[in-house]
Amino acid sequence: MPDQLPLLVFPQRRTVQPEAGRPAFSPPPHLPSRARQIERLGRGLNTLQQNWMQYRASLSDAMPGLEPETVLVIEIIGRVDDFRAAVESAGLEWLGEWDQVDIDPDEDFYAADEQGRPKASPLTGRLFLSMANERGMRELLSLWELWVAGRPLPRGKSAWGKVFEQLRNIRRWGPNESLEETGMLDQWRAFLEVSDDPAAIERFQVEFFYHSNQARRQRNELQLRETLGRLGGSVIGAPIDISPIAFHAMKGELPRAAIEELVQEVSGAESDIRIDLLKLSSIMFFRPTGQSLAVSSDEEGQPGVVAGALPDLEPVAALFDGVPLQLHDALLDRLDVNDMFSLEPLYQPGERKHGTAMASLIVHGDTGGGVNDPLRRRLLCVPVMQPNETDFRTPRSEHMPDDVFFEDRIQIAVRRMFEAANGLEAQAPQIKVINLSIGDPSRLLAHTLSPWARLLDWLSYEYRVLFCVSAGNYTDDIQMGLLHSGFSTLSDDQKVEATLKAMQQGLADRRVMSPAESMNALTVGALHADEFGPFPLHRRVDVMPGDALPSPAMRLGHGFRRSVKPEILLAGGRQLYKDPIQGQQTAYQIDPLTAIGPGQKVATDSTEPGKRSNFGYWKGTSNATALATRGAVRIHDMLQALREQQGQDIPDGLMAVLMKALLVHGARQPEEAKAQLESALKTSANSRQFRTVLARYLGYGAADIERVLACTEQRATVLGCDEIRENEIHEYEFPLPVCMSGQRLWRRLVVTLAWFTPINPAHRNVREAKLELAPAGSKWATMPLKLDRVDADHNQMLRGTVQHEVLESQNAVMAFQDGDVLRLRVHCKRDGVERLDRAIPYGLAVTLEVKQDLPIYQEIKARVATPVAVRPPV
Secondary structure (H helix, E strand, O other): OOOOEOOEEOOOOEEEOOOOOOOOOOOOOEOOOHHHHHHHHHHHHHHHHHHHHHHHHHHHHHOOOOOOOEEEEEEEEOOOOOHHHHHHHOOOEEEEEEEEEEEOOOOOOEEEOOOOOEEOOOEEEEEEEEEEOHHHHHHHHHHHHHHHOOOOOOOOOOHHHHHHHHEEEEEEOOHHHHHHOOOHHHHHHHHHHHOOOOOOEEEEEEEEOOOOOHHHHHHHHHHHHHHHHHOOOEEEEEEEEEHHHOEEEEEEEEEHHHHHHHHHHHHOOHHHOOOHHHHOOOEEEEEOOOOOOOOOOOOOOEEOOOOOOOOOEOOOEEEEEOOOOOOOOOOOOOEEEOOOOOOHHHOOOOOOOHHHHHHHHHHHOOOOOOOOOOOOEOEEEEEOOEEOOOOOOOOOOEEOOOOOOHHHHHHHHHHHHHOOEOOEOOOOOOOOEEEEOOOEEEEEOOOOOOHHHHHHHHHHHHHOOEEEEEOOEOOOOEEOOOOHHHHOOOOHHHHHHHHHHHHHHOHHHHEOEEOOOOOOOEEEEEEOOOOOOOOOOOOEEOOOOOOOOEOOOEOEOOOHHHOOOOOEEEEOOOOOEEOOOOOOOOEEOEOOOOOOOOOEEEEOOOOOOOOOOEEEEEOOHHHHHHHHHHHHHHHHHHHHHHHHHOOOOOOHHHHHHHHHHHHHHOOEOOHHHHHHHHHHHOOOOOHHHHHHHHHHHHOOOEOOHHHHHOEEOOEEEEEEEEEEOOOOEEEEEEEOOHHHOOOEOOEEEEEEEEEOOOEOOOOOOOEOEEEEEEEOOOOHHHOOOOOEEEOOOHHHHOOOOEEEEEEEEOOEOOOOOOOOEEEEEEEEEEOOOOOOOOOEEEEEEEEEEEOOOOOHHHHHHHHOOOOOOOOOOO
C-alpha cells in the first residue's frame, strides 16, 4: 500500500572531529561587598557555632559515645568550581549538592546586565550538603576568620574564598527539611487527630544521608534501631542499601505517645530539641510509608465482549502492577504471570483491579469505540502490589506494605528478568519495555531525583530496557475560584480557560510523583480524550470540554532540572467532576464513576466469583502509560520486521532506546491546545519563556503511534542507532530530495534523539552523559531546507534524555544539487562526572514530510538503500 511504506535506516555514520567553538558568556550576578558579607554572615555563623556547642553538649548527656556531627547546608548564588575538594580538605564529608532556581533577587544579590545594571530576573545557585564533626567545624570557622581578616587561605582551600563571597546562607540541616518538606509532620499530626488510642502505632520510613563507608552505614542503622527502642518503638523489615543509586533507608514504628512528643518538640525552637531521634545527624528524611500506589475503582463494571486472535509470540513488554485476573475473557491465554513475590494468594475476588485494567489496555487498547487488534505478543505480568491488609472496605485497595521498600521489589524483579542467579537462567532477558502505571503520591518532585527514579535510571542503562512511567493523577479538588452558578453559564472555551487558570494556581501541588522524574524513563501524561463518544452528564461536569488538552486530573511538569516531563501525552479518558450541589461552591470534586462512560473501556475484576467478563470506564495517566507500552510493543514488532524482511541491522541491545525515540518521534503539540493555553496563561512576564509553559502542560505533545510505524510517499522516516563515547561526534547524512530544490512549499522536518545515560548520584546533575543533535556547520534556518523551530524550547530539550525538534517552513527552499545531503551530528559530552568512561546507547529518528504530491520517499529510499552497518553494543 502506498501509505504503508517501510521505514528506512541510515546506511552508515562516520565519526568526525569536534569543531572549535567559543564558550558562551553569561554575566555573573552582582554580589555583596566583603564588608557587607561580613555584616550579613557574621551573626549567622555565630549562631551556628552556638547551636553546635549546645548540640554537642546535649549529645554527651543523652547519647554518650556518639561522636557529635551535624549536616551543614551551604547555599550560594552562582557557581563555585572544585568545591568538593575544598570541602574535603577542610575536614568535612561531602554529601551532595543541588541546583537552586528561581531565587528572588534582593539588594545584595541580583542579576546584572553587561554594564552591571540590575535586572529583575530570578537567580540560580547551588546548595551544598556536608557532614561536619568537631574538627570540621573548627576548620570552617578558622577559614571564615582568615577571610574576614583579608588573609590568604591555605593551599587547596582557596575555593572557600569564592564560597564566602557568594554565600547566601549557612545553617544546620534540621526538622524543616527532614520532616516538614516531606509531609511527614502533617501525617503525624493527622494521626494524632484521628487516634487517641495510646496503643496505636504509626509507621514511617527513615532515609539516611548516604555515606561511602559501609561500616558507617551499618553504624547508622544500629543507632536508629537503639534510638527507636528507647522511645518504645522498633525497626520493621530489613534495611535497604543500594550503592549504585546512593540509597540507604530503614522503616520504623513508634507508639502514639512518642509521636505526640516528637510533634511537640518540632513545634518549638530547634535549639531546644531534646528527643534523641531528632538529633541523629545521619537522618536525611522521615517519609510516610505504605502508600497506595495506584488509584482504582470499587465499582463492578458491566458485562462486555472483546475478541481477537490469540498471541503467538513471546513477550517483549512487562507490566509491574497488581495481580491481574488471568481468567478474564479479555486476558485469557494472553498473559505470562510471574508471581515471584507470591502475592496472588493474598487477593480476594474483586481486588484484582488495577493490574487487570492495565493489562487489558496494553493488550487491546481502548475498546470503547470498537474492537482493536490485540497484540500478537503475550504480556509478562510481574505483580509488585498487594491488597492493603488494614483496609476494611470491600474490595481492598492495592499498595506496597509498610515493611517493604518498593525500590527493593522493583530491583529484584528487574534483576531476575535479566540476570542468571542460583544456577537458573535469566527469566525474561528479551524484555524491552516495562510498564509502571504506579507512583508514590507522598513523594512529589523536589530538589533532586527520588531513590525510585534513580533506580529506574540505573536499571535502564544497565539492562538497556525502557521504563514507561505515568506522570501521576491529581485527585484533589479543583479550586476554580468561580462560583458554579457562574461557571455553568460559560462557553466551552471560557470553561477551558477557567480550568487552566485554576490548574496554574495549584502547580506546587501538581508536581509529578516519584518515579515520574526518572531521566531515562519515558514519562507519560494523559490527554482528556477517549473513544467513548457522546455521554450523559448524570449530575457531572466536564470542566475541560474538548480533546486536545491534558486531563484536568493530570500532574504537570517540569522534570528534574526543568527538563521536559512528561515527554508525551496519550489519551487517558475524559475525567468528569461532580456537579456541586450548591451553586455557591467553587471547588470541583473528582467523579469516581466508572460503570458508565466517558472513559477508556478496560477489563475489571468482580467481587462475584466466576464473573470474568466485566468492563468499566477508567481514566488517568495510568491508562495513557499502558497505551504507550502497547505502542512500544507495536514499534518493536515493526523494527523486528525491518530486521527480518528488509535485512536491516538493528542490534538487539539498541532496540529499547530506538523504541524510546520513536514513541516520542510522532509527538506534536496540538495547535488548538497551544492556542487555548496561550489565551489563558500567557502574560508579559512569561511571554519570552512561554514554550516552557507549554511544555509543562503538553510535554513534546500528543504521541501519534501510527505515524512512526510506516511511511508514505510524502513522508519518509530514516532511523539510526549506535553507541557513542565522550567527545565523539557521529555524523549521519540525510538525503535531500532533489524534487524539493528551489520549490516554495510547506515542509516539516522532525528529528528525535533519545539515549540512556549512566548516573552519578553524588553529582547535582546525576546524568553522566549529555547528547545533542544539530546540523553540521550551520543552523536550521540557514541550511537548504530553511526551517524554523516550533513547539518546545531548545535549551529545555537538552536537560533530559530526549531531544525532539519539530521544524517547519513555507518559504522557498534553497536550490541544491542532486546528491546533496543534510548532515546531522550527534555529539556526546560528559555531564555529572569528571570523565565519561562508558558507551552511551542512543536512537535517532528523522522524518521529512511535504504536502505536495512529491515523491520524496522514493528519492530518499534510493539514497539509503544500503543496509545500515552498526557496531555491536559494547
